[in-house]
Amino acid sequence: xxxxxxxxxxxxxxxxxxxxxxxxxxxxxxxxxxxxxxxxxxxxxxxxxxxxxxxxxxxxxxxxxxxxxxxxxxxxxxxxxxxxxxxxxxxxxxxxxxxxxxxxxxxxxxxxxxxxxxxxxxxxxxxxxxxxxxxxxxxxxxxxxxxxxxxxxxxxxxxxxxxxxxxxxxxxxxxxxxxxxxxxxxxxxxxxxxxxxxxxxxxxxxxxxxxxxxxxxxxxxxxxxxxxxxxxxxxxxxxxxxxxxxxxxxxxxxxxxxxxxxxxxxxxxxxxxxxxxxxxxxxxxxxxxxxxxxxxxxxxxxxxxxxxxxxxx
Numbered sequence: 438x439x440x441x442x443x444x445x446x447x448x449x450x451x452x453x454x455x456x457x458x459x460x461x462x463x464x465x466x467x468x469x470x471x472x473x474x475x476x477x478x479x480x481x482x483x484x485x486x487x488x489x490x491x492x493x494x495x496x497x498x499x500x501x502x503x504x505x506x507x508x509x510x511x512x513x514x515x516x517x518x519x520x521x522x523x524x525x526x527x528x529x530x531x532x533x534x535x536x537x538x539x540x541x542x543x544x545x546x547x548x549x550x551x552x553x554x555x556x557x558x559x560x561x562x563x564x565x566x567x568x569x570x571x572x573x574x575x576x577x578x579x580x581x582x583x584x585x586x587x588x589x590x591x592x593x594x595x596x597x598x599x600x601x602x603x604x605x606x607x608x609x610x611x612x613x614x615x616x617x618x619x620x621x622x623x624x625x626x627x628x629x630x631x632x633x634x635x636x637x638x639x640x641x642x643x644x645x646x647x648x649x650x651x652x653x654x655x656x657x658x659x660x661x662x663x664x665x666x667x668x669x670x671x672x673x674x675x676x677x678x679x680x681x682x683x684x685x686x687x688x689x690x691x692x693x694x695x696x697x698x699x700x701x702x703x704x705x706x707x708x709x710x711x712x713x714x715x716x717x718x719x720x721x722x723x724x725x726x727x728x729x730x731x732x733x734x735x736x737x738x739x740x741x742x743x744x745x746x747x748x749x750x
């Protein structure tokens with residue numbers, strides 16, 4: 438398979454792992470439009486097995502800046518042409534658990550797995566992670582350089598610089614809250630270097646139309662009708678569980694409920710909204726919808742389903 442990068446996020450378990458924490462200042466990467474920072478990544482390269490790194494959450498000069506951690510897994514037989522895959526965690530922000538679910542796949546398919554962990558800015562808020570930090574708690578729009586989606590691009594640059602990897606694009610998988618992140622990254626950053634995106638079991642969506650205000654739709658955002666074809670041509674898999682019908686921890690606002698009564702129905706309606714827009718615009722539509730038999734809201738089952746999809750490409 439061609440080289441790829443994967444980042445994963447998922448729910449924590451009782452397993453505890455010991456990591457070496459790197460806290461040295463990062464050096465500047467000036468050859469990317471996404472990095473946009475005067476702090477250069479440290480020269481430490483990724484080690485085989487599990488490893489840990491830190492990077493600035495926001496662009497240089499942001500008064501709220503902090504370091505966030507991203508975890509990596511590299512197979513023993515690594516080479517510069519390896520593929521890179523990001524795995525985005527759920528609401529529990531337990532990146533190491535998600536990373537653990539992808540190690541076997543990495544070993545078998547020559548992938549580097551990257552699992553960023555985004556700490557909450559404000560407890561129980563969704564603007565900073567699920568909604569990509571495109572706006573703040575006051576619903577004021579942030580600059581693109583401070584979006585969480587842009588942070589992923591900067592991590593990609595950081596990993597490539599540390600290791601001289603040659604991949605020019607990456608894969609990204611997210612489950613639950615991570616799936617919200619992934620489909621909104623495809624929406625708001627269609628120029629990103631995402632090669633394949635997989636959004637599994639999202640609780641609610643930003644529909645690709647201008648009929649409803651953000652975060653449920655695109656009305657009153659910086660996007661316009663000319664952006665839609667770019668969004669719809671991205672390779673996005675909407676991965677759903679046949680039994681993901683529980684309403685536990687499900688957002689149940691009026692606008693969220695208008696998307697469907699549960700995660701399965703909301704995902705089906707989100708995909709249909711994209712298909713309808715592509716038909717209306719007569720543009721390329723590269724989304725795919727897959728419903729996993731007997732699956733509920735389980736990140737391990739959905740990770741395995743996503744791995745099968747990637748292996749088949």
